[in-house]
Every structure is written in C-alpha cells, then in structure tokens.
Amino acid sequence: MNIFSTDHKVIAKQYLSVGLFWAIMGGLTAYMIRWQLAYPDTEVPGWGFVAPDFYNMLVTMHGTIMVFFVAMPILLAAFGNFLIPLMIGAQDMAFPRLNRLSFWVFALASVILLVSFFVPGGAASAGWTGYPPLSAKAEYTGVHWGLNLWLLALALEFASFLMGGVNFLTTAINFRAPGMTFFRLPLVVWMQLTAAVLFMLSVGPLIAGAVMLLMDRVIGTTFFLPEGGGQPLLWQHLFWFFGHPEVYVILLPGLGLVLEILPVFSRKPIFGYRAIIYSTIVAGMLSFVVWAHHQFLSGMDPRLVMPFSITTILISVPFALIVFAMIATLWRGSISFSTPMLFALGTLSIFILGGLTGIFNGSAPVDIYLHDTYFIVAHFHYTLFSATFFAGFAGLYFWFPKMFGRMMSETLGKIHFWLTFIFFNAVFLPMHFVGLGGMMRRIANPMQYAFLQHLQPMNIFITVAAILLLLSQIPFVINFFWSLRAGKRAERNPWQANTLEWTALSPPLHDNFERVPVVYRSPYEYSSPESPEDWLPQDRPPAVAQS
Amino acid sequence: MSRSESLTMTGIPTGKVGMWWFLASEIPVFGGLIASYVVVRLGSGGWSDASSHLNFSLALANTFVLLTSSLTMVLAFAAVEEKKPRRLQANLLLTLLLGLTFLMIKGFEYAGEIGHGFTPGAGIFWSFYYGMTGLHALHVLGGIVVNLVLLVAALRDTLRPNEHRVELAGLYWHFVDIVWIFLFPLLYLT
Numbered sequence: 107m108n109i110f111s112t113d114h115k116v117i118a119k120q121y122l123s124v125g126l127f128w129a130i131m132g133g134l135t136a137y138m139i140r141w142q143l144a145y146p147d148t149e150v151p152g153w154g155f156v157a158p159d160f161y162n163m164l165v166t167m168h169g170t171i172m173v174f175f176v177a178m179p180i181l182l183a184a185f186g187n188f189l190i191p192l193m194i195g196a197q198d199m200a201f202p203r204l205n206r207l208s209f210w211v212f213a214l215a216s217v218i219l220l221v222s223f224f225v226p227g228g229a230a231s232a233g234w235t236g237y238p239p240l241s242a243k244a245e246y247t248g249v250h251w252g253l254n255l256w257l258l259a260l261a262l263e264f265a266s267f268l269m270g271g272v273n274f275l276t277t278a279i280n281f282r283a284p285g286m287t288f289f290r291l292p293l294v295v296w297m298q299l300t301a302a303v304l305f306m307l308s309v310g311p312l313i314a315g316a317v318m319l320l321m322d323r324v325i326g327t328t329f330f331l332p333e334g335g336g337q338p339l340l341w342q343h344l345f346w347f348f349g350h351p352e353v354y355v356i357l358l359p360g361l362g363l364v365l366e367i368l369p370v371f372s373r374k375p376i377f378g379y380r381a382i383i384y385s386t387i388v389a390g391m392l393s394f395v396v397w398a399h400h401q402f403l404s405g406m407d408p409r410l411v412m413p414f415s416i417t418t419i420l421i422s423v424p425f426a427l428i429v430f431a432m433i434a435t436l437w438r439g440s441i442s443f444s445t446p447m448l449f450a451l452g453t454l455s456i457f458i459l460g461g462l463t464g465i466f467n468g469s470a471p472v473d474i475y476l477h478d479t480y481f482i483v484a485h486f487h488y489t490l491f492s493a494t495f496f497a498g499f500a501g502l503y504f505w506f507p508k509m510f511g512r513m514m515s516e517t518l519g520k521i522h523f524w525l526t527f528i529f530f531n532a533v534f535l536p537m538h539f540v541g542l543g544g545m546m547r548r549i550a551n552p553m554q555y556a557f558l559q560h561l562q563p564m565n566i567f568i569t570v571a572a573i574l575l576l577l578s579q580i581p582f583v584i585n586f587f588w589s590l591r592a593g594k595r596a597e598r599n600p601w602q603a604n605t606l607e608w609t610a611l612s613p614p615l616h617d618n619f620e621r622v623p624v625v626y627r628s629p630y631e632y633s634s635p636e637s638p639e640d641w642l643p644q645d646r647p648p649a650v651a652q653s
Numbered sequence: 654m655s656r657s658e659s660l661t662m663t664g665i666p667t668g669k670v671g672m673w674w675f676l677a678s679e680i681p682v683f684g685g686l687i688a689s690y691v692v693v694r695l696g697s698g699g700w701s702d703a704s705s706h707l708n709f710s711l712a713l714a715n716t717f718v719l720l721t722s723s724l725t726m727v728l729a730f731a732a733v734e735e736k737k738p739r740r741l742q743a744n745l746l747l748t749l750l751l752g753l754t755f756l757m758i759k760g761f762e763y764a765g766e767i768g769h770g771f772t773p774g775a776g777i778f779w780s781f782y783y784g785m786t787g788l789h790a791l792h793v794l795g796g797i798v799v800n801l802v803l804l805v806a807a808l809r810d811t812l813r814p815n816e817h818r819v820e821l822a823g824l825y826w827h828f829v830d831i832v833w834i835f836l837f838p839l840l841y842l843t
Contacts (some may be wrong), residue, residue, distance in 0.1 A: 279670050
C-alpha cells in the first residue's frame with residue numbers, strides 16, 4: 107500500500123490508524139490519572155510516581171488527545187473520507203491531492219504533539235482548554251516549549267481539518283452520482299457535512315486565538331495578560347465559540363453512523379428522515395449561540411447568563427427529536443442484535459443519559475454548584491465517549507467488511523461490547539455522585555480535602571472499573587488484527603443494506619465502482635412491498651420502468 | 654481530463670466551490686480577531702493615543718498599492734477570458750510586484766514603530782496592531798506565492814489547461830484586499 111496515496115479509502119485508513127494509536131495514548135494517560143486519584147502519591151504500576159506537575163500534564167494531554175487526535179480523526183476524517191465518496195457514488199474526493207496534504211499535515215501535528223512530551227519541561231499542562239493567564243507565561247506552569255508545541259500542533263490540526271472540510275463539502279456538492287439528490291443522501295453524509303460547516307465557521311476565531319496566545323508566549327504581546335491591558339476572559343470566549351460547536355462536530359458524525367446502522371438491523375425505514383435533517387441543521391445553528399454556558403462562573407457579565415441558559419436548553423430539543431426518531435425506527439422492527447447494532451444501541455442509551463445531565467449543566471442555578479466538578483466530567487464522558495467509542499466501534503464493526511474485505515468475529519465483538527458497556531457505566535455513573543459530593547476536576551489528590559475523604563472508596567471503585575474498561579478493549583484488538591488476516595471473506599453486501607457503498611466490491615476498487623451508479627430512491631427502503639426481499643438498494647430502478 | 658475533473662452536479666466549477674468554502678472558513682479567522690479587537694477596545698480607554706503614533710500616510714499609500722493590485726488581478730483574469738497570454742503575464746507580474754511593494758512598505762512601517770519603542774509588547778493596542786497586520790501580511794505573502802506559481806506556469810506556457818486558476822487566485826487576492834479595507838480604518842483612523 108502506497109502511504110502517499112491520494113485514494114480516499116487509503117487516507118481514511120491512515121486517519122483510522124493514527125486515531126487508534128492516539129486512543130492507546132489517551133487510555134494510558136487515563137490509567138495514570140485514575141491510579142493517582144484512587145491511591146494518591148503511590149507508584150503507578152508500570153510507570154512510577156506521579157508528581158502534581160506531571161498530573162497536570164496528564165489531564166491536559168488526555169483531553170487534548172481524546173478530542174483532537176482520537177475523536178476527530180476517527181469520526182470525521184476516517185469515516186468521512188471513507189464513506190462520503192462511496193455513499194454519494196463518486197470515484198474519489200473532489201481534491202484528492204488536497205486530501206493527501208490534509209492527512210500529512212495532521213500527521214505532522216501528531217508528530218509535534220508526540221515530540222512535546224520529550225522537550226525539557228514536558229508537555230503542556232495548562233488544561234486542554236489552555237486558559238490564560240496560566241497558559242500565557244511559561245513561568246506559571248513551568249512548561250515552555252511543551253505548550254508552544256501544543257499550540258502549534260493544534261493550529262496544524264485545525265488547518266488539516268479545514269482542508270478536509272473544504273473537500274467534504276465540495277465533494278458532496280459536486281460529485282454526487284446521477285439521481286443522488288440532497289434528499290436521497292444517507293443521513294451520515296448530512297451529519298458529516300453539517301459537522302464540516304460547523305467546524306469551518308467556528309474554528310477561525312480559535313485559530314486567531316492560538317496565534318495570539320503563541321505571540322503572548324513568544325514575542326511578548328499582552329492579549330491575555332491583564333498587566334499589559336489584555337483580557338484573559340477573551341481567550342475563554344474564543345475557545346468556547348469554537349469549543350461548543352466542536353462537541354457537535356464530534357457528536358453529529360457519531361450519531362450519523364448510528365443512524366445508518368439502526369435501519370439495517372431493524373429492517374425498517376428510518377423514522378422521520380427529513381425531520382432528522384432539519385433538526386441537525388437547527389442544532390448546528392443553535393450551537394453557535396450556546397458557548398458561554400461553559401463560563402457561567404468565569405466573571406463574565408452576569409446578564410449574559412440567562413440568554414445562554416435558554417439557548418442551551420433549546421438545543422436539547424432538536425437532539426431529543428433525533429433520539430426519538432432513532433427509537434421510533436426501532437419500534438416494531440425485526441431487530442437483530444449483531445455487534446454493530448449492539449454498539450449502536452449502546453451509543454443511543456448512553457447518549458440519552460449524557461444529554462439529560464446536559465440539561466442540569468445548562469441551567470445556570472444548578473451549574474453554579476456543579477461547575478468544574480466530576481459531575482461535568484461524567485457528563486461529557488457520557489456524551490463524547492458514546493459518540494467517539496460506542497459509535498466509532500459500531501461504525502468500525504459495520505464497515506470493516508467494506509474497508510478490509512473481511513468479516514470480523516461476532517463472538518469476540520459481542521464480548522467486547524458487553525464488557526465495554528458494563529465497565530463504561532461502572533466508571534462514569536459513580537462519577538456523577540463523586541461530583542455531587544463536591545470533588546473538583548483536575549485535582550491531583552482528593553485525600554488532601556477533608557470533605558472528600560469519605561468519597562475515596564468510590565474513587566477506588568471507579569479506578570478498578572476504569573482499568574477493567576481498558577482491558578476490555580483487548581478482545582477488540584485481537585478481533586481487529588485476527589480478522590484482517592484470517593476473517594471470513596466479505597461479499598459485496600454482507601448486511602443486506604441499501605446505500606451505494608454496498609454495491610461496490612469489498613474492498614472497493616481504486617475508483618470505487620465498476621460503473622457510475624445511478625440512484626433511483628431514498629437510502630432506507632427496507633421491507634418495502636415493492637421488493638420480494640426486505641431491502642431495496644438505492645440504485646435499483648423502479649418496477650414501473652421495467653414493465 | 655479525467656471524469657473527476659469535469660464532474661459537476663451543480664454546474665458550478667468544482668474549484669470555485671472549494672475556493673468559496675475556503676474563503677468562508679477564512680472570514681471567521683479575521684472576524685474573530687477583529688471582533689476581539691473591537692470588544693476589548695470598547696471595554697477600555699487610551700487606545701487613540703497609541704493609534705496616533707501609527708504612520709497614517711504610509712498606510713494610506715499602502716492601501717492604494719493593494720487596491721491597485723486588485724485591479725491588475727482583475728485585468729489578468731480578463732486577459733485569460735480574452736486569450737491574451739502576454740497581457741496575462743504582464744498583469745500577473747504587476748500584481749506580484751504591487752504585493753511585494755505592500756509588504757516592503759509594511760516592513761518599513763514596522764521598523765519605524767519598533768525604532769520608536771512600539772514593540773509588540775508595548776501595550777494592548779500594539780499587540781492587536783502587530784497581530785492583525787501580521788496575519789494579514791502573511792496572507793499577502795501567501796497570495797504572492799500563488800501568483801508567482803501562476804506566473805511561472807504562464808511564462809512556460811503550461812498554464813493553458815489550468816487557466817481557471819487565475820480566477821480562483823483572484824478570489825483569494827480580493828479577499829485579502831477586503832480584509833485590509835477593514836483593518837485600515839479600524840487601526841489607523843480611530
């Protein structure tokens with residue numbers, strides 16, 4: 107395989123590999139964080155003593171890695187690259203060389219982030235949100251080049267995903283196969299496109315902010331330093347103006363994967379196809395006016411609190427609609443619990459809980475108590491872990507045959523699912539109570555606080571569960587590599603699904619399709635009376651035309 | 654021309670769709686910077702004093718240089734449409750030289766300001782001044798590189814199949830020009 111390929115399928119696999127590599131790094135940082143919290147100031151097995159500075163670095167890098175180097179490359183870049191051209195019936199992306207460039211810029215960002223661990227002073231340790239003034243001067247954290255490289259890595263990653271976004275949008279606008287109208291696009295394509303628009307329109311101010319912060323650190327400007335007339339709060343606005351749309355940039359592609367899988371294993375059309383699309387667009391627009399709900403206690407003008415509370419509660423409406431559409435799709439379907447379906451249902455159930463706690467956090471009076479506690483940590487893991495890992499695994503089990511031409515083991519897959527599902531909840535459900543008990547996020551040693559000491563048994567329980575959650579990924583690793591070499595050969599359409607990628611070979615040819623597909627129908631016509639089978643591929647002509 | 658290059662479902666050339674999306678993502682970069690400047694400035698005082706130390710006449714001259722370069726860029730595109738390769742080359746070269754002139758004048762301005770002690774660390778106005786004009790200057794530099802690539806291709810007569818790129822480069826160049834139209838009054842005239 108040519109690693110400098112311009113083939114969107116190769117690039118998708120490259121993003122997937124880098125994302126999975128970073129997932130291991132993210133998991134290792136989580137392990138060290140959890141050990142320190144359960145058994146403060148003891149040696150972490152396999153590593154050693156974790157000093158408070160090092161702990162700050164761990165939480166910073168865990169967040170950075172998981173959001174920017176796992177969730178985005180896997181959900182957006184890998185699945186978006188693989189699925190968009192195949193699902194719209196194109197032979198590649200609109201700009202294949204730009205696509206290759208975007209991957210290599212991302213790879214460079216990955217290398218820079220990796221290098222930042224090894225420079226003197228260590229990697230960034232000002233939190234994944236990098237709030238100044240802490241992040242604006244090297245002497246405040248003791249990290250000099252680590253944080254500069256962190257900013258550089260993020261800036262390059264943003265540039266890479268901007269190129270990717272231009273490519274996704276242009277491809278879907280101009281490269282659709284004949285008959286593929288916008289309202290015949292599979293929902294995951296809609297979600298990817300909305301995510302691309304959200305990213306492209308929200309990341310600009312943070313790119314500017316990253317440049318400003320880098321200038322503060324390197325050439326002595328004072329954008330975020332009060333002693334020079336700057337405003338630390340400005341960074342929070344720039345960060346969250348991007349940061350909130352960003353959670354939907356991750357969530358929407360994850361929900362999109364689930365939306366593709368549910369109808370296939372329920373043998374039913376998706377419920378409310380257009381309603382889902384409109385909800386997605388409405389949610390996308392609202393996501394630009396909710397950012398300050400991260401800042402209720404930041405010292406911003408308190409008159410802003412109520413408007414941002416209202417918009418935050420409002421944004422749960424379109425997502426509730428999407429969730430109801432998912433449940434209605436399952437309703438009275440003939441459901442088969444294959445591994446992709448289990449992970450899709452896992453995403454749905456976990457995301458519902460994460461969404462519900464979001465309403466707590468969005469209401470300013472409640473948030474004043476919950477802000478910066480483990481309740482918040484539990485909330486965003488319920489939303490982002492479900493989108494990234496449950497939906498990501500669902501997608502991987504589902505499209506693995508198309509990506510690699512072989513089936514994965516169902517038995518190992520089901521073991522993987524149940525272990526992950528049980529231990530995920532064992533880790534993050536108790537975190538809500540730890541948070542309600544008042545434990546702050548990012549503290550290195552809860553035992554230092556008398557009012558937190560009675561929570562320690564729960565912290566130990568969470569840590570044990572977290573280690574088991576990490577070990578639960580072993581069946582996946584075995585399954586992945588074993589199936590690559592020895593899995594059963596996949597036919598074109600092993601799940602009897604309707605969308606265009608299943609009409610191509612598994613794995614598809616370099617130019618995807620043997621001939622340009624022509625699209626006659628919407629993507630979810632399962633159990634239609636028009637067809638003797640219970641599925642109707644998008645490229646099958648209507649019966650009337652044949653007679 | 655392969656299928657992928659000629660394919661367009663909407664009838665709009667694919668390169669143009671891509672370029673517009675790229676520009677759409679560039680607007681928030683400068684938008685965020687300009688909005689930050691306006692908000693921080695409205696929330697504190699003493700900025701007009703700092704601003705009065707800028708070299709207004711040089712910046713005014715520079716504005717004319719940049720506007721003129723947009724004119725030559727349009728003339729280059731017109732030359733493509735009228736199939737006049739010599740005129741295309743001349744106008745690309747002029748655009749490029751005007752861009753370089755802009756950067757030279759800007760560099761001269763920077764040197765003067767730093768000579769008077771107005772470094773990037775001299776206060777919040779200067780932070781924004783160097784941040785905004787610096788990012789803009791980098792964009793001008795990017796445009797110069799693009800125009801240079803086009804000019805070399807035009808001189809070697811290899812531009813023919815990709816002549817539409819002159820229009821796309823023009824879109825970018827005008828965008829950079831428009832950003833300056835915002836920066837000039839915000840920094841120099843207030």
